[in-house]
Amino acid sequence: MESLLQGRGAVRKRLLFFILLGWALLIVGDRVSNVRLFQGAEIAMFTIALASIVLLTGYSGQVSLGSGAIMAVGGYAAALTITNLQTPIWFAFLMAVLVSATFGAVLGAAAARLSGPYLAGTTLALAVGVPALANQFNFLGGEQGIFFDVGFPPERFGSDFSQDKWFFWISSFLALVSIFITSNILKSRFGRTWQAIRANSLAAELAGIHANRMKILAFTLSSALAGLAGAVLGMNLSLVAPGAYPLSLSFALVTGAVLAGISSLPGVMLGAVILVAIPEIADLVAGGLGDSEKVTTHLPGLIVSVLLIISVIFTPNGPGENIRRILHKKSAH
Numbered sequence: 001m002e003s004l005l006q007g008r009g010a011v012r013k014r015l016l017f018f019i020l021l022g023w024a025l026l027i028v029g030d031r032v033s034n035v036r037l038f039q040g041a042e043i044a045m046f047t048i049a050l051a052s053i054v055l056l057t058g059y060s061g062q063v064s065l066g067s068g069a070i071m072a073v074g075g076y077a078a079a080l081t082i083t084n085l086q087t088p089i090w091f092a093f094l095m096a097v098l099v100s101a102t103f104g105a106v107l108g109a110a111a112a113r114l115s116g117p118y119l120a121g122t123t124l125a126l127a128v129g130v131p132a133l134a135n136q137f138n139f140l141g142g143e144q145g146i147f148f149d150v151g152f153p154p155e156r157f158g159s160d161f162s163q164d165k166w167f168f169w170i171s172s173f174l175a176l177v178s179i180f181i182t183s184n185i186l187k188s189r190f191g192r193t194w195q196a197i198r199a200n201s202l203a204a205e206l207a208g209i210h211a212n213r214m215k216i217l218a219f220t221l222s223s224a225l226a227g228l229a230g231a232v233l234g235m236n237l238s239l240v241a242p243g244a245y246p247l248s249l250s251f252a253l254v255t256g257a258v259l260a261g262i263s264s265l266p267g268v269m270l271g272a273v274i275l276v277a278i279p280e281i282a283d284l285v286a287g288g289l290g291d292s293e294k295v296t297t298h299l300p301g302l303i304v305s306v307l308l309i310i311s312v313i314f315t316p317n318g319p320g321e322n323i324r325r326i327l328h329k330k331s332a333h
Contacts, residue, residue, distance in 0.1 A: 011184060018180045025172045034164040038236065039276050041164070044171035045232040046272035048178045050257050051265060052225035055182060058263030059191055060218035061198030062111060066123030067226050068250035069130035070107075074100040074227025075234035075245065076134065079146040089150045093174065093231050100227020101220050108219025112212040127250040131242035145241020148234040171232050178225060183265055185221065194218055248301055252278075255308040278303050 029037060049067060056062050077099035078092040085091075107126070111119055134140045153166035185191060196204045197211050205211050234240040252275055260271030282299040 010187065014180060014183060018176050022172065022176050025176075026169075029165055029168050029172075034162055037162070037164040037168040041168045041171040041232070041236050042276045043269070043272045044168075044175035045229050045236060046253075046256060046275050047175045047268050048225055048232065049229035049253050050260055050268040050271045051179055051182050052222040052229065053253060053257040054260070054263060054265050054268060055186065055194075055225065056218055056222035057257065058261075058265075059186060059194040059198065060215055061194075061201075062115075062215060062218065063120045064111075064123040064222075065120050065250050065254065066107075066126035066130075067253045068245045068247065069123075069127045070100055070104060070223045070226040071230030071233060071249070072131050072134065072240075072242070072245035073103050073223075074230035075148075075240040076140060076146070077227065078231035079148040079234055079240040080139075082149065083146055089170065089235075092150075093228060096227045096231035097224045100230070101224035103227070104223020105216060105220040107223070108216035111219055112215040124250075127247050131245050131247075134242045141241065143242060145239050145244070148238050148240050150235050167236050171236065174228060174232060178228060179265065179268070182221075182225065186265060190214075190217070248304075251301075251308075252304050255304045255311075258308060258311050274307070 025040075029040070032040070049071060052070075053064070053067060056064055074096035078096040081087055081092040081095040082089075087095075107123075111122065114122060134145075135143050140146065150170075153161045153163065157166075193204070193209055193214055196207070196209065197214055201211050230245065233244060237244055256271035256275045257268075259274055260267035260269075278300050282303060285299060
């Protein structure tokens, strides 16, 4: 009974924290330019996507390189829902979550039989194939994609309320809700079970845990988050197309997750900020090198690769995870 009360108290504290964080984001959103609002919406999108990797890889131990493909599934599901059914925004995002979760459950059933490089290779093939597959179907818009129109902000917000601020509000709200739900799941017995499977799958089986079922559940929930992130990306771009979910997106997400700390959910925002900052850094460097088009095109990918290599060599668990451990040690003393 005492542990149950403590658990409820922890949930209330997390809820209060997320409410205060949301209030702070509202205040910040009223004081920055449209460019920063767009970047804020990008950070929110990457935060959701990185949370999906933390859940899947950091907790259940399944390595996936196909996050970009699952994001594409969610993006197309949301865009097709709005385009064909003229539904409210919330229903389109709900469809993105449900379709991606279903896709992830099917993929997870196959992935549960694989591990290590075999699973990574399979999901990598998925990341290459799914966006290319969209080119083959007319109802998916081919290479040009589908226009993702969520409409203008409500008139009650006033004429000065920009579209970028509307996207920022939606993206931030979805990110806060997603991280709150994910944090509660990871703090529950599901999170502890996934950690046990990651540490020693055989020992977990001997303890009565059905490892394959739990791995499928992790893939399902992770895919739901990734699909939601894909829908948010489509909304921010007002377009869902194969080019919006390239293979480089999957690699960037893996890098962001490693930098954030692969098993550290609080670090996902740090990883998201880094991923959004990389193009700006690339532009500054390209400007110093003569603003060559080749440099501008390929430099972001190079920066992502270098960051991943450095992080794996010097901080295998990610800087975010190291910071979390330092703070935990200080609070323990």
